[in-house]
Amino acid sequence: MKKYLLAAGTLVVLGTSGAFAHVTLETQEAAVGSTYKAVLRVPHGCDGKATTAVRVQIPEGVISVKPMPKPGWTLQVKKGKYEKSYQLYGQAVASGVKEVDWSGGSLPDEFYDEFVFRGTLAADLPAGEKLYFPVVQECDGAADRWIEIPAAGQDEDALEYPAPGIKLLPKK
Amino acid sequence: MPGKHVNRLAVGLLAMLVLLAVIAVPGAAFAHAALITTDPGDGAVLAQSPTQFSLTFSEPVSPLVLTLVQPDGTPLQLTAFRLSDRMVEIDNPQTLKSGTHVLSWRVISADGHPVGGAVLFSVGAPSARPAVNEAVDWDLRSAIWIGKVFLYIGLFLGGGGAFALAWLAQGGHSGQRFVIAAILCGLVATPLSLGLQGLDALGAPLARLAQPVVWQTALDTSFGWTVLIALVALGLGLLSLAGRSGAKLFALAGLTGAGAALAASGHASAAEPQWLTRPMVFLHGAGIAFWAGALVPLGLAVRRQPAKAGSFLRRFSRAIPFVAAVLAAAGIVLAVIQVQTPAALVGTAYGQLLLVKLVLLVFLFTLAAVNRWKLTAPAEAGETEVQRRLVRSIGIETLIVLAIFGVAAGWRFTPPPRALAIAAAQPASVHIHALKAMADLSITPGHAGPVAASMVIMTGDFGPLDAREVTLVLSKPDSGIGPIKRSATKPGDGSWRVEGLIIPVPGRWMARIDILVSDFEMVKIQAPIDIRP
Helix, strand or coil, X not given: CHHHHHHHHHHHHHHHHHHHHCCEECCCEEECCCEEEEEEEECCCECCECEEEEEEECCCCEEEEEECCCCCCEEEEEXXXXXXXXXXXXXXXXXXXXXXXXXXXXXXXXXXXXXXXXXXXXXXXXXXXXXXXXXXXXXXXXXXXXXXXXXXXXXXXXXXXXXXXXXXXXXX | CXXXXXXXHHHHHHHHHHHHHHHHCCCCCCCCCCEEEEECCCXXXXXXXXXXXXXXXXXXXXXXXXXEECCCCCXXXXXXXXXXXXXXXXXXXXXXXXXXXXXXXXXXXXXXXXXXXXXEEEECCCCCCCCCXXXXXXXXXXXXXXXXXXXXXXXXXXXXHHHHXXXXXXXXXXXXXXXXHHHHHHHHHHHHHHHHHHHHHHCCCHHHCCCHHHHHHHHCCCHHHHHHHHHHHHHHHHHXXXXXXXXXXXXXXXXXXXXXXXHCCCHHHHCCCHHHHHHXXXXXXXXXXXXXXXXXXXXXXXXXXXXXXXXXXXXXHHHHHHHHHHHHHHHHHHHHHHHCCHHHHHHCHHHHHHHHHHHHHHHHHHHHHHHHHHHHHHHHHCXXXXXXXXXXXXXXXXXXXXXXXXXHHHHHHCCCHHHHHHHHHCCEEEEEECXXXXXXXXXXXXXCEEEEEEEEEEECCCCECXXXXXXXXXXXXXXXXXXXXXECECCCCCCEEEEXXXXXXXXXXXXXXXXXXXXXXXXXXXXXXXXXX
């Protein structure tokens, strides 16, 4: 019995520390049609190495994205066409930022940092579902890819490198 | 003139024998065939009745018998199949009911020896395993063994004896009746062996010996050539004893035929490299015929007509060191090719038979050496006591030779270590198919220990997939092992490889392949793969 408890305890401890060790978003839910401030939390490097770049892919339906510059890091965006045109304050928006890169910095494994961008969640995003922001964390000669999106019915906790995501709430 | 005519006939026959031997050599050399993968896989549970089955072997094979045993135990013969390279595709003629089925197969590879096995799969859900008769037919095995021993007696004591009478005895007739009897033995045993081979090929009982399909099947195997050449060789031996003119040529052709018959089929002849093994088997066979064939006529000659036997003894003893050297050299070469490692001598049935044969050979060579260097000179000089010892010694030699025939015939049932090694080195393979990507994974060799994995990655609809990174993850949850994670490298031939992998235990492993399709997209596919012990 003691053994089982110990095993269960170990699992809980390992499980939670595993979840904390992922790259995640600070605010885990937001209403469609609202502006969302995404704070990417990077808790450690890749296998003990210092993080040198963080790249995030902007999912379809997140428009008018503006990243926050960060001292010591080079900020770049990749722009492209959206799959369709969106209405923003009465104007059609058909293209914009698809990827945000912070690179050239150095975040040692033992330190923590945050990377911030802001965007608008299109009003026609499906409320009640999850929206994922795949992140590639690059270190010197290594990379952790937080890009796994659970298949339908799959438990998110079973994923090794889950992509950070938010739950979409109904429009206010 | 008739003498010359007969000579020409003998030369023609000799040429024909050589030609037969050449034709009998297949274009490519193969060992025992080993089953690599099947569809459905062994132990698979299918949702629906399959429309076809496929068996993939380590080399091309010809199916002999394909039977599907249904859950209620009724067998269904599968007759519609296609061969494509190393794969046998079999049509399933009817919709299968749910339950566990056994696909029993029997195929033949180029060494002429049939191999068989069974694949178990279930439709819907597994049921009790239907009864399949996989017991060894010992009656048939004994019959095949006896047939083989008599074939050896015919070829070596008969064909070789005729050669000794024609070339060494030169006019002596001692032992002629024995030689004729040995040849007749061979002439009866040889065709019978063909029928027995047919039964073995089809996995049929002795009672079906009379059926034509049995004989037709046997003729289609490489053993058919051995039988044809042996019959011609035995006939030539008999001819050499009948007439005076051309006797020498007929007898020489008979001896050549004995070697060629052995070289036409069997483990040793089928081994690589062919340019070496087939001539070596030929020399080995012809050497045995020369030596063993001379023993009985020589012994009888020395006993009955000691005065006349002197020249026979002299000719034999002058030639035998060279013949024995060739015989031993060929035997050693073949043994090295077949056994490969000293450990296999003790560890395999084939090696154990070879050890028994070697012990017998030590006795035989000791006796032969004593005869040759101690007894021959005084016996030629006419010492009767020595002559009696020589006759007794030759008698014992003959018995040892017969025992060696018995041991060698046992090899018919033991795959050589060489073939076992080829089978062990075959990869374990699995085809993983998912909507977004698929992969052919093969782990070489497919048994526990140090291995290398090779993966070919494609899109779900068989298109090219230029992956950025591929990672192989092996785990064995039921043994608490894993995950063993290794990133693959691209050697440049379109595949992805993982070298220096160690699989600690055999059994069913879960293989997962993580394919990084683009910077932000990863596809993970997985399937179980069976690792042999």
